[in-house]
Amino acid sequence: MGYVLLVLLFLTSCLIATDATVAMLFSVQRHGARLLLPENPYLNDSDAQGGPALLPQGQRQCYNAGLNYYSRYISNSTCGSSTPSTCLLRWFPSGSTGGNTYGVINTSGVGFNSYNTEIRSSGLDRTIQSAISFSSGIFNEPMNATSTSFLPLDQQVVPVFSDVDSNDDTIRAYTKCPTYDNILSNWYNSTEFLNKSAATQSFRNNIAVQLANFSAAAAAINTSLINWFNVFDAFNVWRTFGLGNPLPDISAADYLTMTDLAYWLEISKMRSTFTGSLLGGVILTQLYQYTLATLSTMLNGRQGGSAQQANATSPGLSYYQLIINSAHYNTQLGLMGAMGLDVYPQAVEALATAYPGGSWLATGIYPSPNGVIPKLPTLAAVMVWELFVPSVIGNGTTPYAWSGDLSELAMRLVIQDGPDKNYTVVPMPCSANGDAAAQLAGPGACTIPNFLTFLESKMYTQAQWCTACANTQVDYCSSLSYQIQLNQTLSTCNSGGGHPTWAVMVAAVVSGVGMAIVCCTAFLLWNYREQLFHKGQRGALVMKGSSKGVQDEEMVPAAAKEHQTSVRKEATGAPVSPHAVNLQI
Known part of the structure; x- marks a missing residue:
C-alpha cells in the first residue's frame, strides 16, 4: 500500500x-x-x-x-x-x-x-x-x-x-486547468449541448424579448445557453437582494425554468467524466x-x-x-x-x-x-x-x-x-x-x-496536477516548466548538438565545457527575465500566510518527466507532519 x-x-x-x-x-x-x-x-x-x-x-x-x-x-x-x-x-x-x-x-x-x-x-x-x-x-x-x-x-x-x-x-483549480477548458470547449460543440440549446431556444428568446422591452442595459444581456448562468445570476441577485442593474419582473414559472436551466448547465460541467481529478x-x-x-x-x-x-x-x-x-x-x-x-x-x-x-x-x-x-x-x-x-x-x-x-x-x-x-x-x-x-x-x-x-487512486500531487492540466502559469507549475527546460538545455549543451544559430556562432571561438557554460548561462538569463515578467503580471496580494499544510517532496524535474506519459503515480511515503513543510495555498 x-x-x-x-x-x-x-x-x-x-x-x-x-x-x-x-x-x-x-x-x-x-x-x-x-x-x-x-x-x-x-x-x-x-x-x-x-x-x-x-x-x-x-x-x-x-x-x-x-x-x-x-x-x-x-x-x-x-x-x-x-x-x-x-x-x-x-x-x-x-x-x-x-x-x-x-x-x-x-x-x-x-x-x-x-x-x-x-x-x-x-x-x-x-x-x-x-x-x-x-x-x-x-x-x-x-x-x-x-x-x-x-x-x-x-x-x-x-x-x-x-x-x-x-x-x-487547490481551491480554485477549476480556473487554472487548460485541459479542463478544452474538455468544456468540446462539450459546448457536442450534439448534447447543441440539442439542449435548440430545445431551450424558444424560452431563452422569450426572456430576451422581456429584457429588450425593459431597458437598454437589460437588452445587452447575452441569453445564449453558454452564457445562461450569467443571465440567472443577474436575475437572482436582483430579485433576492435588489442589487445590480434593474431587471424585469418575470413570472415565477419563468424564473423556475431559468433556475433549472442554469443548474443543469453548471452541474453538467462538473461531471466526473469531465473533471476526473x-x-x-x-x-x-x-x-x-x-x-x-x-x-x-x-x-x-x-x-x-x-x-x-x-x-x-x-x-x-x-x-x-x-x-x-x-x-x-x-x-x-x-x-x-x-x-x-x-x-x-x-x-x-x-x-x-x-x-x-x-x-x-x-x-x-x-x-x-x-x-x-x-x-x-x-x-x-x-x-x-x-x-x-x-x-x-x-x-x-x-x-x-x-x-x-x-x-x-x-x-x-x-x-x-x-x-x-x-x-x-x-x-x-x-x-x-x-x-x-x-x-x-x-x-x-x-x-x-x-x-x-x-x-x-484519485489524488494528484502538485507536480501531477501541473502536468495533467498543462498549467505553466501557477508558480509551482512555472518552476516545474523552467526546470524541465533547463534540464533539456543542459542535455543539449552537454551533447554538443542542436544549438541555435547564435550558439553555433559562439562555438567558433568557444569549445567544450566553455560552450556548455555559454549556452546554459544564456538560458538562465532568459529564465530569470521570464520569471520577472510573470511576477509582474500577478495581481496584488489579497491576504497571504504561510500555510501549514503538506507538500509533494519529489524532485520536481523527475516527477514531471515521469508524468508526461502517465500522470497517475502511486502515492508512497511515511506520514508527513503538517509542521514540517510549507505549502502556499
Whole structure:
C-alpha cells in the first residue's frame, strides 16, 4: 500500500472501546451570498481583483453554518446527541482546563490554537469574509480579556491563510486547468449541448424579448445557453437582494425554468467524466496527508517537538484536528467528481433522498431516483470528512482507546446543503456494508485502509496536477516548466548538438565545457527575465500566510518527466507532519 503505516502495528498498551469520537475534521464550505459575479464559459471571473463582495446576508449564512458546525462537533451539550457521537476530540495538557475558545496554546480555557486549527481560503473577498464569518460561528463562546485576547466584544480572531488567486491550484483549480477548458470547449460543440440549446431556444428568446422591452442595459444581456448562468445570476441577485442593474419582473414559472436551466448547465460541467481529478485531486492529497498526520500522532503521542508546542512536563498532542477550506461550489463539485460520486449509485440515491428538491450529483450520468433534477450547492453549504476513532480514555500521553488496527478507524463524508438543513451522510465507494467502519461510524463510512487506498487512486500531487492540466502559469507549475527546460538545455549543451544559430556562432571561438557554460548561462538569463515578467503580471496580494499544510517532496524535474506519459503515480511515503513543510495555498 502507498501509505506506509505498518509501524502502527507495534502500538502497545492500548484498549479497545466500543464508543466513537471524531479525531479530525476536514471541511470544504461554499461562500455565502455575494454581489453579481460575471464569469466566462470556462468559470473564470471577469470582475476586478478580489471578486464581488460578500453581502451582509452572506455573512449571516456562513455564521449560521458555523453555529451548526459548533453544535455538531464542539458543544459538549449537543455534539453527543447523535449516533455515533460527533464530538471532536480535545486533549489538553496537564494543568489546563481546556475549552471551546481559540487562543494561545497551553492557556486555560483555550481548546483551539495555531497547532490544531487551520482555516484556508481562496484569495477572494467572498471566501475570506465567509471564512471569518464561519469561524465566528464556530468559536462563539465569550472570551474575557486576558493575556490571550484584549479585543473588544470578546472577539476571537482566527487567522485565515490565503494566497493570490493566480497561484491557487487547490481551491480554485477549476480556473487554472487548460485541459479542463478544452474538455468544456468540446462539450459546448457536442450534439448534447447543441440539442439542449435548440430545445431551450424558444424560452431563452422569450426572456430576451422581456429584457429588450425593459431597458437598454437589460437588452445587452447575452441569453445564449453558454452564457445562461450569467443571465440567472443577474436575475437572482436582483430579485433576492435588489442589487445590480434593474431587471424585469418575470413570472415565477419563468424564473423556475431559468433556475433549472442554469443548474443543469453548471452541474453538467462538473461531471466526473469531465473533471476526473483535475479539479479536486490536489485537495484530496491534502486530506490524505492530514489523515496520515492524525494516525502518526495516535502512534507517537505528539507531532513535531518544538518547545512552542509543549513543555517537558506536558508533552501534549499536536496535529491539525480542525481543517477548514472556505471555497466555492465548483470546489465542492470538483471534489465530488474526483471521487466519482455522481456515478456511485449509493451516493446519488442518498442525496436524492435527503434533498428531493434537487441534487449536487444529478449530472445526468447515473439516473437520479424519482427524476431528481440538478441543483447547485446552496450558499454556505458544507461538506465534511469525519475521522472516527474509538472513544478517548484521556490518560495524558495515550489518549486513544485503540488497538493499532487501522481497520478499526473510519472516515465518513457528510454534507449540509445550507444552514437550515440537516447533515446527511454521502456514502463513498470505499465503504462496505457491515464492516468495522459501518459499526463504528455508520453506513457509508470507509475503514481507514480502504479510504487511503481509494484516495491514492484519485489524488494528484502538485507536480501531477501541473502536468495533467498543462498549467505553466501557477508558480509551482512555472518552476516545474523552467526546470524541465533547463534540464533539456543542459542535455543539449552537454551533447554538443542542436544549438541555435547564435550558439553555433559562439562555438567558433568557444569549445567544450566553455560552450556548455555559454549556452546554459544564456538560458538562465532568459529564465530569470521570464520569471520577472510573470511576477509582474500577478495581481496584488489579497491576504497571504504561510500555510501549514503538506507538500509533494519529489524532485520536481523527475516527477514531471515521469508524468508526461502517465500522470497517475502511486502515492508512497511515511506520514508527513503538517509542521514540517510549507505549502502556499
